[in-house]
Amino acid sequence: MLETVIIIVFVLGYLGIAFEHSIKVDKLIPALIMMAVIWGIISYFDMTVFEIDTKNKELMPYKLKSVMNYFLGHTAEILIFLIGAMTIVETIDFFNGFKTIKKLIKTKSKVKILWIICFLAFILSAIIDNLTATIVLVTILQKLVKDRTLKLWYAGMIIVAANAGGAWSPIGDITTTMLWIGEKVSIIALIKFLIIPSLVCMIIPTYVASRYKVFQGEIDPPKSTEKENPYGSLILKIGLASIVFVPAFKIFTGLPPYVGMMLSLAVVATIAEFLNNSLISMKFESGNSNHSPIHHALTKIEMPSILFFLGILMAVGALEALGIVFGVGQWMVSTFENVDWVIFGGLDIVVFVLGFLSAAIDNVPLVAASMGMFGEAIDDPLWHGIAYAAGTGGSMIIIGSAAGVVAMGMEKIDFMWYLKKIAFLAFIGYIAGFLTFIFLRDYVLI
Numbered sequence: 001m002l003e004t005v006i007i008i009v010f011v012l013g014y015l016g017i018a019f020e021h022s023i024k025v026d027k028l029i030p031a032l033i034m035m036a037v038i039w040g041i042i043s044y045f046d047m048t049v050f051e052i053d054t055k056n057k058e059l060m061p062y063k064l065k066s067v068m069n070y071f072l073g074h075t076a077e078i079l080i081f082l083i084g085a086m087t088i089v090e091t092i093d094f095f096n097g098f099k100t101i102k103k104l105i106k107t108k109s110k111v112k113i114l115w116i117i118c119f120l121a122f123i124l125s126a127i128i129d130n131l132t133a134t135i136v137l138v139t140i141l142q143k144l145v146k147d148r149t150l151k152l153w154y155a156g157m158i159i160v161a162a163n164a165g166g167a168w169s170p171i172g173d174i175t176t177t178m179l180w181i182g183e184k185v186s187i188i189a190l191i192k193f194l195i196i197p198s199l200v201c202m203i204i205p206t207y208v209a210s211r212y213k214v215f216q217g218e219i220d221p222p223k224s225t226e227k228e229n230p231y232g233s234l235i236l237k238i239g240l241a242s243i244v245f246v247p248a249f250k251i252f253t254g255l256p257p258y259v260g261m262m263l264s265l266a267v268v269a270t271i272a273e274f275l276n277n278s279l280i281s282m283k284f285e286s287g288n289s290n291h292s293p294i295h296h297a298l299t300k301i302e303m304p305s306i307l308f309f310l311g312i313l314m315a316v317g318a319l320e321a322l323g324i325v326f327g328v329g330q331w332m333v334s335t336f337e338n339v340d341w342v343i344f345g346g347l348d349i350v351v352f353v354l355g356f357l358s359a360a361i362d363n364v365p366l367v368a369a370s371m372g373m374f375g376e377a378i379d380d381p382l383w384h385g386i387a388y389a390a391g392t393g394g395s396m397i398i399i400g401s402a403a404g405v406v407a408m409g410m411e412k413i414d415f416m417w418y419l420k421k422i423a424f425l426a427f428i429g430y431i432a433g434f435l436t437f438i439f440l441r442d443y444v445l446i
Contacts, residue, residue, distance in 0.1 A: 002045055003322060009037050010315060014360075017312075017399060018415040027408075027415070028304050031311030038318040039068065049321040071317030077258050078174070078313065079306055082406065084261035085132045088239050089139050090297035091272050096229040097236035098140050105144065108218040111210045114157060117141070118206045121158045122165035122199070125403075128243045129257075130166030130173055130391075134158055134403040136240075138410045146222035153214050155411045156422035157206060160395045160429060162403045164202040167391030168194035171247035174402070175367040175390040177257075182371055184383040193384040196440060201392050201433030205425035230282075231275045235268075242268050269294040305409025312399060316361055325361065329370060348438065351385040355393025355430055359400035363390040381441045388437055395426035 013034025020027040042049065042064065049067045051060055092098060105116060117137060124133035137158050145151045166172030170180035170187050179185045209215060242264035249260030272293035319325055336349040358366055367390050376382045394401030398408050398418040407413060 002041060002047060003324065006038050006041055006318070006322065007324070009034060009041070010319065013315065018419075021414050021416070026304060028308040028311060031308050031315065033311075035311040035314040035318070038315055042318060042322070047322065050323045050326075051321075067321045071314055071321065075310060075313040075317070077256050078402065079309055081258040081261050082131065082309065082402075083301060083306065084258065084265045085135055085243065086301050087265055087294070087297045088242060088261075088268050089135050090300040091268055091293050092236050092239040093139060093300075094272065094293045094296055095232045095235040095275070097232040097239065098143055099228060100233045100236050101140055102143055108221070110150065110215045110217055110219055113144070113219065114154065114210055114215050115206060117154060118157055118161040118202060121161035122202045125162040125165035126169035126172045128240075128246070129171060130162040131402045131406060132243055132246075133165070134162045134407050135410070136243075137162070138407055142411075144221060145219055147220070150214060150219070152411060152413055152417065153209070153212075153421070155407050155413060156398075156418060157209055157425070159398070159401065159404045159407050160205050160422065160426050161202045163392050163395045163401050164198045164429065164433070166403075167201070167388050168198040171250070173387075173391045175363050176387045178367055178371070179383055179387055183378055184371060185387060186379055189379040190384060190387065193381065193437065193441065193445060194388050197388055197433040197437040198392070200436045201388075201429040204432040205429035208428065209425055229279075231279070235272060235275065238271055239268055302406075302409045305406060308409065309402075309405055312405070319361070325366060328357070329366070347382055348385065351382065351389050352434060354386060355389035355434070356396070358390045358393040359396040363394050363401070366390060384441075385434075385437060388433065389430075392426075392430050392433060396423050396430065398422075 013030045016023065016025065016030025016034075017027045020030075041047070048061050049064055051062045051067065051070070105113060107113060107116075121130075121133055121137055124136065127133075128136075138155055141151060141154050141158070145154060163173070167176060168191055170176050170185070170190055176185070176190065180187070180190070243261075245264055246257055246260040249255070249263065250257050253259070276293050316325075332350045332353060333347075336347070336353075354366060354370065367386060370386050374382060394404065398404040398413060398415055404418075408415075408418075
């Protein structure tokens with residue numbers, strides 16, 4: 001009974017997020033209410049919470065405070081990482097560093113810009129992860145396009161391309177990183193199985209979108225009155241190098257990515273302070289030059305997005321703690337495990353549906369549950385299928401992925417607008433990539 005009440009609260013909160021523009025209430029409010037009410041019900045009625053025993057594939061009862069601290073810790077890791085990445089990006093912007101990349105995009109053709117941005121998102125997300133790649137590219141987009149509607153379309157396609165690019169890299173998405181650290185996949189096999197399906201997942205929707213009327217013609221770039229900063233190119237290189245350093249730091253130390261991001265932020269902030277002092281001594285006239293770069297960057301951080309992230313991740317964590325996510329996974333396995341349908345086996349159907357679930361529910365607990373439910377050996381195609389489904393399926397709903405949530409905050413993208421305009425493109429990309437994965441697995445990479 002209580003679990004039903006909690007699911008109703010979650011659904012109502014979800015609807016509040018979806019229709020924020022209709023009810024004129026910012027999405028962070030229903031997210032935070034949903035989180036607090038769900039955990040409040042769990043605590044007040046002393047409901048049993050669990051953790052997943054991955055060895056025995058079962059749920060183990062656990063203490064409420066310990067479970068809450070676990071999910072808060074996991075959420076804080078993401079939020080601190082996000083704050084660090086956003087601050088580095090805003091520090092680069094302080095020096096007009098993105099003007100360097102903007103100058104590389106010489107074309108005014110909307111279609112060519114679409115392909116350039118999507119390929120950049122695909123490649124960058126594999127190197128610096130899909131979340132950070134989205135922050136970087138949306139920031140560039142804000143300086144490149146002034147038309148609001150066109151900017152929303154580009155941002156939507158960045159989400160699709162970034163999630164596709166993150167799926168084939170062990171450091172491109174938090175779920176692939178989980179599978180890699182959990183010794184479910186190896187780097188070489190993950191790339192071999194997923195780089196082509198992920199590329200298909202990006203190319204198909206980009207091609208379809210390129211035929212849309214909104215991408216026909218040329219852009220009217222915004223006029224910039226800002227002087228070119230003499231250190232813009234330098235700070236851009238330093239900033240991007242510091243972000244690329246984060247996964248390397250994680251590989252060598254084994255520490256969570258946010259630690260490396262904080263180190264990178266400290267280095268970038270130190271260099272930025274020295275460069276800004278140099279600008280002041282040179283009497284370089286800029287609207288920002290008399291301020292501390294790091295202080296200025298921190299004032300630009302999207303705190304509503306951070307709080308929204310906190311609410312939605314902790315609310316989903318509560319569903320996982322109650323065993324609801326795990327129970328759904330077990331039901332799927334028992335229902336479809338022995339089904340054979342055309343080219344799909346039972347587990348293929350489970351993995352396929354997992355992609356749709358990851359759009360509605362955070363993919364992290366879904367992958368964590370799958371790691372506890374399946375006992376296949378490292379680099380079994382099942383794990384590669386899960387990596388693809390969890391990484392790309394979230395593109396179908398804007399809050400189904402970290403990239404979507406951060407783009408939603410940065411560009412104020414409406415949930416329903418994304419559902420109407422971008423979800424179909426993400427859907428056909430997901431289907432095309434999944435079929436490509438099945439074909440390669442069964443007929444090429446056997």
